[in-house]
Amino acid sequence: MKSTTIRRWSFIHTWTSLICTLFLLMLAITGLPLVFHHEIEHLLGDAPQFREMPANTPQLDLQQLVEAAQAHRAGEVVQYFGWDEDEPHGVLAITAATADTEPNSSHTFMLDARTGEAVETPSANGGFMMVMLRLHVDMYAGLPGKLLLAFMGLLFVLAIVSGVVLYAPFMRKLTFGTVRNQKSTRTRWLDLHNLIGVVTLTWALVVGVTGVISACADLLIGAWRAETLSALIEPYRDAPPLKQLAPATRLLDIAHGAAPGMTPDFIAFPGTRFSSEHHYAVFMQGGTHLTSHLLTPVLIDATTLDVTAVVERPWYMDAMGLSQPLHFGDYGGMPMQILWAALDVLTIIVLGSGVYLWWVRRRAAKASGAEATA
Template sequence: MKSQTIRRWSFIHTWSSLICTVFLLILCITGLPLVFHHEIEHMLGDAPELKEMPANTPRMDLQQLVKAAEAHRPGEVVQYFGWDEDEANGVYAFMGKTAGGDPNDTHTFMLDQRTGEAVETPSANGGFMMVMLRLHVDMYAGLPGKLLLAFMGLLFVLAIVSGVVLYSPFMRRLDFATVRPNKSNRVRWLDLHNLIGVVTLTWAFVVGLTGVLNACADLVIAQWRNDSLAAVVATYKDAPPLTERAPASRLLDIAQATVPGAEPSFIAFPGSRFSSEHHYAVFMKGDTHLTSHLLTPVLIDATDLKVTAIVSSPWYMDALLLSQPLHFGDYGGMPMKILWGVLDVLTIIVLGSGVYLWVVRRKAAATVKIAQTAEAA
């Protein structure tokens, strides 16, 4: 590789890395507890726990649960109901002042499907884990914060690519994984920086790309609403505002009959972000480990409970849904979470060593310049 090309790639690698380093450190530090959020919530006692009851205890229907949620939070409306694999008898209720309110203003709690009893979930409404999540997702800056992090993610990917280009000729001079112990601290850290960078290469690239996609989730969802969702509710454009809606009791039966073999993931109530002003949207998921992350929305008229359509899921929505669990290592249970945690710590070392190498190099260059000036005087 020509020296001019090396200098160009070195410039790209140095500055793309430095610009995104602070943000990447924040993302790595906050991402580490998020990988183990289930375990941390249980350790902190923030995970909701339902009462022990006989296995054959009947469950309330959805409309009864809606009433229970509204009684628990008077003056608010139900935006979503969501099901969690960890608690078979619980359903999460998401409530706000309005159906389409800011997601950050939503209050989340669990309802016992057998009794309608509300169980608070502190980690979903504040506390340590919510602080970590907000810092990781948008740094408390909303959409501008998400887009800034998306840009930093792109710089991180560029730093990875440029690092690979620079490391290729370096490998021709030394064997793989060589760390020269008899050299200076700078050289040893350079060798470790390159070694750890190569080891974490694929993981960092995948996490970087999925992070960019997740940071653009608001834009992806908005495109889905304006494209797929808008197409199937076009006939409701001039319909009068919904003043009274049919009870939610039969929603799951209707959705399961429409998409046989699927299970409910969550229900979006009329007026919420994932539905229309005139529909319930029941999002159904597959029964395999992969298809459980892909959702099929069944749109049900909120007046007469007739199925309006099964909303198509474009490739960009599928990509977003698949990228979210991959980003946090949710595909392979605890072994994969541990692997994700180790790789996260190694990435922090790569970022820190990169800053150290840049500082040392700048100091060395300044020392040489001073010496040259003194000789010329």
């Protein structure tokens, strides 16, 4: 590789890395507890606790649960109901002052599906895990924070690619995995930086790309609403505002009929960003671990309970659905979580060593310049 090309790639690698390093260190540190968020919530006592009841205790219907949620949060409306396979007796409820209230101003809790009792989930509304999540997702800056982190993710990907380009000729000089312990401290750290960087290469690219996609989620959802949802609800453009919703009792049966073989993941109530002013949207998921993250919305008229559409997913919504669990290692249970955590720690070492190497080289260049002018 020609020296001018090497210098060009070295410049790209150095400055893309330096610009994004502080943000990436923050993301790596906050991402570590998020990989084990279920376990940490149980350890902190934030996981919902349900009463022991006979196994055959029947569950309330959906409308009864809606009324229970509204009674628990008087004056608020239900935005979403969701289901979690880890909580067979619970229904996740999200309520807010209005249906279109932005997510960070909503309130989340669990309902016991058998009794309608509300069980608070402190970690969903504040506390340590929520602080980690907000820092990791948007740094408490909303959409501008998400877009800034997406840009830092792109710089991270470029830093990885440029690092691989620079490492290729380096590999021809040394056996893979060599750490020259007899050399200077800087050389040893350079060898470790390169070695760990190559070991974590694939993981870092996966996490970087999925992080960029996840950070752009608001834009992707906005595009889905503008391109797909708006066309499907066009007949309702001039419809008068809803005065009363049809009871939610049969929503799941209706959705099962429209999307056989699938199970419900969550319901978006009318007026939220995943539905329209005149529809319930029941998001159905596939039966495999992979397809469980690919959601198919069933639009149900909120007055007549007629199915108006089974919405096809655009590719970018599939990309978002697959990237978010992959970003946090949610696909393979505890073994994958441990692997993700180990690679996260190694990435912190790569980032820290990169800053150290830049600082040492910069200091040496200043010293050489001072000697030349002396």
